[in-house]
Amino acid sequence: MPPIPRPLRKLGFLTIGLFDEADPRRGHESTLELIELGERLGFDSAWLRHRHLQYGISSPVAVLAAASQRTRRIDLGIAVTPLGWENPLRLAEDLATVDVLSGGRLNPGVSAGPPMHYDRVKDALYPGTADAEDLGYGRLERLLDAVRGKPVTDFSGAEGFEVYSDRVQPYSPGLGGRMWYGGGSLRSARWAGEHGMNLLTSNVVRAEDPDGPWDFAEIQLSHIRAFRAHHPDGEAARVSQGLVVLPTDSATPGQRARYAEYAARRAARTTSPQGPARLLFAPDLVGTSAEIAERLHAHAAFREVDEVAFALPFTFAHEDYVQILTDMATKLGPALGRRPAA
Template sequence: MPPTPRPLRKLGFLTIGLFDAADPGRGHESTLEIIELGERLGFDSAWVRHRHLQYGISSPVAVLAAASQRTSRIELGTAVIPLGWENPLRLAEDLATVDVLSGGRLNPGVSVGPPMHYDQVKDALYPDTADTEEFGYERVRRLLDFVRGKPATGFGGVEGFEVFSEVVQPHSPGLGSRLWYGGGSLRSARWAGEHGMNFLTSSVVKAEDPGESRDFAEIQLSHIREFRAHHPDGDAARVSQGLVVIPTDSATPEQRAKYAEYAARRLPRTTTPQGPGRLLFAPDLVGSSAEIAERLHAHAAFREIDEVAFALPFTFGHEDYVQILTDMATLLGPALGRPATG
């Protein structure tokens, strides 16, 4: 373990973008306003989650295209797009388009695995190929190849009045180095490193070995080290941590009570691995910026990263997010070694 944690270099946040089914426009507008606020406060990145057939952002690429036209500096990421719902070729086109529109600020994060509730959605999603679709790392590799400019077809040239390209267009040369893999296991960490991706960690890991430590931070640290051990950039390979962090410095008494109750409801799932996948959740960090900084400086995994995308709680209101982000930018960031810039 390093004697001191790395100074925080990039401060980011993650939102799920909830909305009311009766008025979805207002929820999407709130998400865009939060991203604009993040830029004004000096955050380095804003990330959106991906939710299908739920009341959260189902099309993060479209939302980030809109955000790219309302911001000029902040990096825009997805954490994460589940590739089981996507055609890698079409997604590569969308990602490259938004990256061009944003001036090279897109940071796409992806993951693999069958779509959630696959038995219920497969007939709508893949009516003819549901039983033959591949949902593993090969899907990520295809996306990587298309984004990085490998040929998608053997045909290119002029046909009549039309010109065709062998590679995905538009091609955004820097995008291939800004692709992230969202993983919570040693295998995913290793694969991401071997394929030169960046690595997104979150508040969930797999406690894969029943005999291993049940300490969340130690398990996450092992993933970070596995990733960097197999990445061409070694210890310089980019890793971002995405814990749920709720500073309360400027919160009202009512907000503090709500935040404490939220964290208390979720605490039992952090004590032991959950379900057949043995998922282990990190406790939410609630308190003053000084208290949260102290806990993070003692966190074994945090000590080895210098980028964060702190996750905003799912169910809070717009005014809560404004307060949390303001405290993060003005108080928590500096306490973690990143000067306030807002």
């Protein structure tokens, strides 16, 4: 008999904030409305994902600054910022500013490594210096040090009428403990644990064993256990899982058919590793909340987490997201043992 899964403690959702190039405001406003809805429904967190040079939110920090002024309780997360696009010191200033504005609700997720299609964008990002940029864990350590209040300069004090600090301002003391690493490999899970971060897992992992068998849940479970084995907090270290989950309790027949077709189109990538990076994807979960809860309770990795940020599909309509979020909060969350947020 497998161990009883942990009751779900924190329920969140993730969106990329799709928009029409001809009317980007409407798409961004839709995203803000979903975050407001999430707070009304009692979600614990709402997360945005970066989409650079695409028709999705390219600046989650800016959008979450707006969301911080339209909500009061819900945590606001980023899953994740690829640091290859960012200057760590400047990003630390932005994150701390939004954390202060939100009253300490920001949960920034980050990842290391070269950005996607780096060869195509590096000359625009770093003209003349692209090949000299540190895109690995060193860049992430610079961000962590800045967010956690370590000095970034050897100068402080007064210079005429100006007063300077040797650390990033504003300094938000709790933010350092709310930094998340988006990891899909054993190496990244260990690194995040060793550096006292939280771990964001998603619907994709790296299938590092070339011979298989390739079981998504077991691979993800190995990452979670490696992370906690290397984290100062051990079994209490925070892990959030982000599968694509589509409850259909209140869906119309047309919505049910579209959701099933969406999942079927993406199913092939779940059977074997994809591409040179050997990425393995989790199946999308479509069905009633009772059916989804049963599948999650049998999921080896889900059984060891008590936080989720379920991912919304990229291309659905606003009314679809409203239905999905409503069913997540009112049907799926309780089926997973979660008590609504106060």
